[in-house]
Amino acid sequence: MNDPLVLYTHPMSRGRVARWMLEEVGAPYRAERVAFGSEMKSLPFLALNPMGKVPVLCHGGTVVTECAAICAYLADAFPDAGLAPPLAERGTYYRWLFFAAGPLEAAVTDRDLGMEPNIEQQGRVGYGTIEAVLETLEQAVSEHEYIAGPHFTAADVYLGSHIGWGLQYGSLEPCPAFTDYWARVSDREAHRRAKALDDQAMR
Structure with missing residues (x-):
């Protein structure tokens, strides 16, 4: 899984959960801060998440929203981290x-x-x-x-x-x-x- 990981987040949001999960996985990623208000409701961001909310995880061409889904996705995408049972x-x-x-x-x-x-x-x-x-x-x-x-x-x-x-x-x-x-x-x-x-x- 060598595709780039990008986390769209805000430090006062549920994005903290996704950040923690990314740190557990240990794969390189880039965090992009998205401001509340007009930036989250902008057309470029709504193209990633029509809800206009963070966090959003982009992994190559895959887009994942919702914290529980991001956690489950990362556990499966990086099995060597051992974050999901068999x-x-x-x-x-x-x-x-x-x-x-x-x-x-x-x-x-x-x-x-x-x-x-x-x-x-x-x-x-x-x-x-x-x-x-x-x-x-x-x-x-x-x-x-x-x-x-x-x-x-x-x-x-x-x-x-x-x-x-x-x-x-x-x-x-x-x-x-x-x-x-x-x-x-x-x-x-x-x-x-x-x-x-x-x-x-x-x-």
Whole structure:
């Protein structure tokens, strides 16, 4: 996979997740900062992502948007990094990668916006209740060292980022399971490098 990697991002965005994943992969890449507002809504950028949002990953002629998809794509594109289990063992990996992208993000966002579903609406949303989501998540991060088993994977980059942000900004109540899991997954050189690069880009 010798095609150039380009990450379109902003240091105050979900692009931090993609940057961390790129640092875990260890392949050379170029980061292009895209300003919020008119630049993200410009025609050249909308040609990459019609949603007008970052992050966007370009790998040669392949364009990938959505953080969970970027994490999964990079894990597959660079298998030597060991960030995805063997195909026959990916059930748990896929489960929690997309649990974070679906029920967890939706439930936390709805609550933060004051839009928690009532009893009649709970059957119509993918997560049911935020209480069920958080109880499920707390149990999941307590069962193994990492979310998909004994080895760190792309699912830990994505799910861990959600938990880290939630603890930092108050959208998740601190509990031993969350704080311990975040401490484990963030204690990595790739995470420290990515954080330093994005923090520097904010200056």
